[in-house]
Amino acid sequence: MNRRAVTLSIVATLVLSAIGAVSVQAAGPEIERDAYTDRYHDDFILELCGIDTWTTVTERWSSKVYPDGSEIFQVVRTFVPDDPRIPIEKGAATAFFAPDGSRTVIGSALRLFDPDGGILLLDAGQVQFDPLGNVVTTRGHAPSFDVDLADYYCP
Secondary structure, eight states, X not given: OOHHHXXXXXXXXXXXXXXXXXXXXXXXXXXXXXXXXXXXXXXXXXXXXXXXXXXXXXXXXXXXXXXXXXXXXEEEEEEEESSTTSOEEEEEEEEEEOTTSOEEEEEEEEEEXXXXXXXXXXXXXXXXXXXXXXXXXXXXXXXXXXXXXXHHHOO
């Protein structure tokens, strides 16, 4: 093979590799969405409060996964226990997952409403987690990290 043929094949390989890389970068995210309502035996309340109840969850979510492995996950959900003594839990947040496993959550991830009205507990703002799930920074109001949740969920 002569020099020109070798040079052209190397150039062709580089061009094809670059085109492949550009098309991967140009590809948009994979998007999934879902909305559902489900009713389940609430083991969380049973373990936390010793109360045997069923809970109805209503949830809407969307996920955008990008070619680099990052993800944006948005969710709005409501948990309504059958036992009227247990507070209603709502949440609405957006989580940004980095390829390294770290994440940032922005929004109102937890709101507990007293059965008689009023808010019992409100987490709102921004929380950053490292790849192991440890809190790195908190901006806003996130009291649920520092309290015994039984004081809020259990009658």
